[in-house]
Amino acid sequence: MKKVITGNHTVSFGVKSARVEVIAAYPITPQTEVVEKLSEMVADGELKARFIKVESEHSAMAACIGASATGARAFTATSSQGLALMHEMLHWATGARVPVVMANINRSLGPPWNIWSEQTDSLSQRDTGWLQFYCENNQEILDTIIQAFKICEKVSLPGMVVLDAFYHSHTAEPVDIPDQKLVDRFLPPYNPEYKLDINDPHTFGGLTGPEYYYELRYKIQKAMVESVDIIKSVGKEYGNMTGRNYGLIEEYKTTGAKQLLVASGAMAETAKDAIDILRKKNKKVGLLRVRAFRPFPKEDLKKAMSKAEVVGVIDRNISLGNEGIFFQEIKSALYNEKRRPAIYGFIAGLGGRDVLEDEIVRIAEDISKRSFKKEITWVGAKI
Amino acid sequence: MKEIIFYGRGGQGAVIASRLLAAAAFKEGKSVQSFPFFGVERRGAPVTAYTRLSDTKIRKRVPIKTPDYVIVLDPTLLENIDVTKGLKKEGHIIINTKVPQSNFPFSKRFKVFTFDAAAIASKHKLGSKSAPIANTSLLGAFSKFTGEIGIDSLTESIAEGVAVKTEENVKAAKEAYEKAR
Secondary structure, three states: OEEEEEHHHHHHHHHHHOOOOEEEEOOOOOOOHHHHHHHHHHHOOOOOOEEEEOOOHHHHHHHHHHHHHOOOOEEEEEEHHHHHHHHHHHHHHHHOOOOOEEEEEEOOOOOOOOOOOOOHHHHOOHHHOOEEEEOOOHHHHHHHHHHHHHHHHHHOOOEEEEEEOOOOOOOEEEEEOOOHHHHHHHOOOOOOOOOOOOOOOOOOOOOOOHHHHHHHHHHHHHHHHHHHHHHHHHHHHHHHHHOOOOOOEEEEOOOOOOEEEEEOOHHHHHHHHHHHHHHHOOOOEEEEEEOEEEOOOHHHHHHHHOOOOEEEEEEOOOOOOOOOHHHHHHHHHHOOOOOOOEEEEEEOOHHHOOOOHHHHHHHHHHHHOOOOOOOEEEOOOOO | OEEEEEEEEEOOOHHHHHHHHHHHHHHOOOEEEEEEOOOOOOEOOEEEEEEEEEOOOOOOOOOOOOOOEEEEOOHHHHHOOOOOOOOOOOOEEEEEOOOOHHHOHHHHOOEEEEEOHHHHHHHOOOEOOOOEOOHHHHHHHHHHHHOOOOHHHHHHHHHHHOOOOHHHHHHHHHHHHHHOO
16 A cells, blocks of 8 residues: 655554554654654554653663563664663663664754754664664665564564654655555564563573673674674565565666765665766766665675775764764775775765755766865865 | 645645645656655744655655745745745746735746635635635645646545545635636
8 A cells, every 4th residue: 555654654654564562752852753653553543552651762762672571572763862862771672682673763963953864863873783774765664664673583683774854754755555464474473582471580681790791792793794694585575575675785876887976864865866867977876875784784885896996975974083984884894805996985964954966966076086085075064 | 847835834734735735646646755844843934845746756855946836825925935936937836815916026937826715715614714724725726727736636635634624625625726717
């Protein structure tokens, strides 16, 4: 069934399709209509779930961890400062190996107060051990929410589905919601091997000394590495069901491309229009869209960049004191390669500044010049 | 691709109108996109909403800069907002007002339609007497003036997308469509 819905409501419909059993959320700014719609669905009996209204995002995540530990499928949504407040609990969810799924609507961190799109909030959670998926349109948001539960439950790790404030959250566009019977077959009820059970009491996350903690961390890393193939196989299985295939990266018009742009999120979709403009001018430019940030798709990116001469990475985020975060990660992935492209970083769209297609065209034209040497460029900044 | 900007005030239904138009065009097989100006909305304050309609997939994720159509829900906005900004040369402006189009100086440069959508909204008791909600009536007029959307898809979209006074909104759109010249 196709519906014209906003990114926020798309998340809610994805959660409903996944038959989530517990939703815990804090309903005040920077919260979004994601949980408002879910609370309506629960109140109307359309979604058989427990909606727990809590007093902070920190508690929302704590409630989700508890629910997931009992074997319930759990979900929450947040943004910016709300995600920052959850930080401690994000590490907890990973250590407890609970497959909580969360939607994060990328919003800039204050002050100054700003509710517009920027990825620094979710990328600041890089080292918490959460899988992270960056979506380019509402259809992908719906599809990724459903897939995230399956992937996360297979590897016993939590996952974050990330969308852009406004560019997705408040934009209505057609979304195909797969038939519930198909989703039920794709995503059976969550039934973990170990769970909290009052009739068979165990402790989760108790004190563990140096003799075991180290190996537990190794196991989490191993699960992350294994999730690469699981994301691919789940994406393929989902594709067989819906015709929409997903991997960790997407290559757009990269055949024969000497120059590559790298982007993620909503901006990547605008970048495709820019690539079309450049291709019409006979420029050999392609786009790599990074969908999975954790696990980081090192091998896929290395392969996709193996024939490129120059790469421009566009980041709607910044690690202050260094550079764009995707830029750092990509450079690090390429370091041991024998043949590496020249690589330049572009900071763009912080605080929700629009990144227009002609700016993306200019980035591609700039990096194609042999004289271009600027490691970091602030696109369109009034500086 | 056709790009439409709605100018209204918070509470007049500009954002809903942009969604209803997108949903209606989707029924006609178009690729659609609808979004508000990315900001903080307050009742009475100026609100801008955007709709894109296309025969091919829409990938652009930025506000509309060069619209084909501009729809003004509240004529008082014309004092502060240049609604012709970026409007394509052959672009149209549709204004909810009793004032004839020749009164607007920009009617020399652009095709302007004026239509008293507020009167139709009042008749169907949409909004209050002093502040009628004319969004659906103006969409009916848009359908007639531009032919970009069929009245049947539009009324279907209104019937599905408007939860309050659904019947009245459908009737208002139909009446506006009949009366618009």
